Amino acid sequence: SQQGEEDPQALSIQEGENATMNCSYKTSINNLQWYRQNSGRGLVHLILIRSNEREKHSGRLRVTLDTSKKSSSLLITASRAADTASYFCATKFDSSYKLIFGSGTRLLVRP
Amino acid sequence: SQTIHQWPATLVQPVGSPLSLECTVEGTSNPNLYWYRQAAGRGLQLLFYSVGIGQISSEVPQNLSASRPQDRQFILSSKKLLLSDSGFYLCAWSVSPDTEAFFGQGTRLTVV
Known part of the structure; x- marks a missing residue:
């Protein structure tokens, strides 16, 4: 099963508002990373x-x-x-080489 | 600077045909390499990862295999594709598991 789970699954806000996304994970980690993916493209690292x-x-x-x-x-x-x-969000287990991703939050910012 | 190349961008293959997706990294040595699959509107499922030449770890038993014939080359293969192999395949690399991962642009595979 996924290590990280994002919440909410989808979020729609007006331009200028703040957007908050949450990630929960199950086991101890060395670090947690956030990535962004535009539709149909690869992921881009945001922050670790x-x-x-x-x-x-x-x-x-x-x-x-x-x-x-x-x-x-x-x-x-x-x-x-x-x-x-x-x-x-993505997490790396302690003593593991695996980078495991959550299911993601789809953010829509309305102009 | 480091770059990652993944091709092809799109692929339509008949059921039962073989598959070979290639990923290469430039500008770094001994990268950690990953293959992920993403179903439409879903998260990323880790398929394989490799910490060195010939060292492949499989995460999900399925109709796919991976190989790393050279330090910066990672290949995803199948002998006979199934309809369920359709999806968006992403290759990624990192310096170490504790650092950021860099992704290719992905391959959209449709098995018909």
Whole structure:
């Protein structure tokens, strides 16, 4: 089964609003990553947060990690129509080479 | 700089035909390599990963196999395609499992 599960599955917001997506995972991790995928394209890495970090920022992106709850959130502030895409979290198990992806959140930003 | 090439972009194959998808990475040595499959509107399913030449780990028993004949080449194959093999196949590489992964543009495979 998937290691990471995103919530919600789909999100529709107005341009300028903030978008929050959540990811839950099952086992201990070394790091958690967020990726973006435009329709029919490959994935693009957004941000990586390590297990000893609690929060990380990159431009309009803010990622938090709560290892006690085994969850992470991705916040996109001041969303733009160009942010419309699917967003995935990915985790690497301890002592594993595997990078496992969640099921994704489909974000629609309405102009 | 590092780049990843994956081809073809689209492929329509009849049931029972063989498959060979190729992925190559440039600008780095000894990358970790991954093959994923994505069903329409779904997440990514890890199929195979490789940490070195000839070292392949299979995640899901199915009609596919992978090989790594050279350090920066990863090939996904099938001897006889099934309808259920249709999907979007993505190749990716990373320096290590603890760093970001870089994806190819994907191959849309339709088995008819």
